[in-house]
Amino acid sequence: MSMPPSDAEALLKFKGSLTNAVSLSSWDPSINPKPPCTANISNWVGLFCLNNRVLGLRLESMGLTGNMELESLSSMPMLRMVSLMNNTFVGPLPNIKMLPHLRSIYLSYNHFSGQIPDDAFTGMPRLRKVYLSNNEFSGKIPSSLAILPTLLVLRLDANKFQGEIPNFHHKNNLKIINFSNNNLEGPIPPTLRTFEASSFRGNPLLCGPPLTNSCQFVNPTMLVMKTLLIVIMIAFIVAIVVSILAISRLRSQKKLNEQHYSTASKFHTQASSKYVKPPPVYVKTKSLAEHYDPRSPKPDQYNHGHSKKEKGEQGKLIFLRTDGLTFDLQDLLRASAEILGSASFGSSYKAVILDGQAVVVVKSALPSVIVPHGHLKSSNILLDESFEPLLTDYALSPLINLDHAQQIIMPYKSPEYAQLGRITKKTDVWSFGILILEILTGKFPENYITSRHNSDSDLASWVNMMITEKRTSDVFDVEMGGVGTSKAELLKLLKIGLSCCEENVERRLEMKEALEQIEDLNEGQTSSSTNTDHHNFGEYSSSLVTTTNTERDAYRAV
Structure with a gap:
């Protein structure tokens, strides 16, 4: 049949x-x-x-x-x-x-x-x-x-x-x-x-x-009353601010009119005299030497004659350099900032090494603090023209209210805090690992996306998934220069970053171990093989959740 x-x-x-x-x-x-x-x-x-x-x-x-x-x-x-x-x-x-x-x-x-x-x-x-x-x-x-x-x-x-x-x-x-x-x-x-x-x-x-x-x-009634009270307070504050701005504007206009009348009177009574321009403000920058270059103009060498721009240049900031170049505040504001991870692999690699060294120094100097740095993330690392990193926001965690810290401070977004409700001495290592992955992948900094740790959608899980699917080449930032000639080093550094991001605190690297591995990678960079087996990363992949015996029996019963 x-x-x-x-x-x-x-x-x-x-x-x-x-x-x-x-x-x-x-x-x-x-x-x-x-x-x-x-x-x-x-x-x-x-x-x-x-x-x-x-x-x-x-x-x-x-x-x-x-x-x-x-x-x-x-x-x-x-x-x-x-x-x-x-x-x-x-x-x-x-x-x-x-x-x-x-x-x-x-x-x-x-x-x-x-x-x-x-x-x-x-x-x-x-x-x-x-x-x-x-x-x-x-x-x-x-x-x-x-x-x-x-x-x-x-x-x-x-x-x-x-x-x-x-x-x-x-x-x-x-x-x-x-x-x-x-x-x-x-x-x-x-x-x-x-x-x-x-x-x-x-x-x-x-x-x-x-x-x-x-x-x-x-209570719904109390909620309505509280909302109404908040609206009234906001309206009152807005009214006060508007009144203050209006009064300030009227006073400024009155003062401007008085100055205009005084200037006009002086012009009629002293038509033959020359208008004296207030000297510009000279600002010393960090790169100035003790004495100005003789080629640079001195304050008393500026022409104090009358011109059409004299009134508009009162109080203008002028920055002087020892090489004779000058620039004003607008030029400074138009300058572009260096972005961590946007240069070649060598520069980014250098920043990562020095960053790790800085955290190790802090741990040695502050052995009694659970999280010596406490807020290690990409936006707290400043790079100069030679990509030398400077860490900021040291030890801010104890100084910030806990409710506010849980939203903005990196340790409170770590796996151990999400699982155990506390941070450990290896929390800085996790932050350092996330920083390495952000540099290599070019992903938007994770601390601006999530308010808490999520093991199903964080950056380390995404990298593990890509490795499991044998798409390792898609992990790295396409804008990173020099990737084609240093793929083996990239993969090794990626493995170090994943080791730092290990959710199991006991298996996570110490900061000293991570730094030693990065330094070993730097020393053996020229002799390392470029043929990297992507399957080496299998041990970092997340395993599927297994069902209990009860669930397995329920699954088998149709």
């Missing part, structure tokens, strides 16, 4: 919507003339069969991608399970509700993104297991999930969901849930408070049991 043609046609149509489907070569009737199922035996890869019909699809870790069409499987009435975990699918959530008889859907560890429609799970009364973890979904959790009558397992962790958790109506059926590591907020619904606190961690704005932070409810 052969399987009806409709199932085979549906599977081939589904395969046609995929790209890189090399793993599905057995799904080709010209190569494999057998039907997909013979009784309970599968003739095509990735199928579960029962009585010559396809019961489930398990196409995991096959490198599949493309805009898959789940609608093509709607003609398979016996289909109960679809698993496409650990592939590279992108885009929005597929149209799952076109498979109303589905009982289990596994889409974890892909790159799906965007908001899920609120009715995405409408009309699926038999759906029992939903795995959407480790994707990039955003927006609110769809309310149609909360009303599924037979839902047993729900995994939404490691996404970007926002808003409040909906109230689940059939709480007695739920066995496993996980909402951790999202951007959810508000109180946890009473129907879900019997689950472990780990199911909700990683959402700073969630509150209530089983979490330890309690919810603070605001």
Whole structure:
């Protein structure tokens, strides 16, 4: 007895919507003339069969991608399970509700993104297991999930969901849930408070049991009154500022008129006398010698005769140099600043070495301070014309309010603070590693993008992902000069940066070790091989989250 043609046609149509489907070569009737199922035996890869019909699809870790069409499987009435975990699918959530008889859907560890429609799970009364973890979904959790009558397992962790958790109506059926590591907020619904606190961690704005932070409810009337009071205070302050500016403007205009009248009178009474221009202000810069160059004009050598620009040049700043060149304030403001990482690899490399040395010196000088520097980032490193770095903002962390420091100070964006709520003596090493990665990748400084550490989206994770996908050449900044002749050194320096960014504090390098490795790289630069095995970086790649025995058993049950 052969399987009806409709199932085979549906599977081939589904395969046609995929790209890189090399793993599905057995799904080709010209190569494999057998039907997909013979009784309970599968003739095509990735199928579960029962009585010559396809019961489930398990196409995991096959490198599949493309805009898959789940609608093509709607003609398979016996289909109960679809698993496409650990592939590279992108885009929005597929149209799952076109498979109303589905009982289990596994889409974890892909790159799906965007908001899920609120009715995405409408009309699926038999759906029992939903795995959407480790994707990039955003927006609110769809309310149609909360009303599924037979839902047993729900995994939404490691996404970007926002808003409040909906109230689940059939709480007695739920066995496993996980909402951790999202951007959810508000109180946890009473129907879900019997689950472990780990199911909700990683959402700073969630509150209530089983979490330890309690919810603070605001009286609506008090909130309106407080808002009204703030608006009145702002309006009062604005009125005062406008009044002060108006009075100041009137006084300035009156003074200007008086000066104009006085000047006009003097011009009529002393028409034959010469107008004496106030001397310009001379400013010493850091590069001036003790004595001016004889070629430079002295204050008493300037022509004090009348000219059309005399009035407009009163109080003008003039900067003198020993080589006879002069420039004013406008010239100084138009000068372009040196940007860390924008020069060749050699210059950037030099800056990194000296930067690391400076931090080591600070650690030796301040052994009792947990984080000697405490605010190491690219914007706190100034470069002179020879790319010699100067570190700024030493030891500011203890002087800043904790609430404000958590938003702007680098140690409070480190993995150890996100995981343990404290900083360590290796936090400066993590900041130094991020600095190395910013220089090599040319990425915008991470401390301006995120207010806290996120192991799923930080710069080190991105570099690890690129290395895992064998796209190491795409990591480096294309604007960095000299990359073509020093690729091996770049890769070694990249490895040092990743070692400094290790989330495990015990495995993270000491600052002294990082500096020694960079110095060794500098000494052996000319003799090092240019053939670098990208697989050496595999030990820095993040591993996939493994499921518990309970979840694994739930996964196996269809």
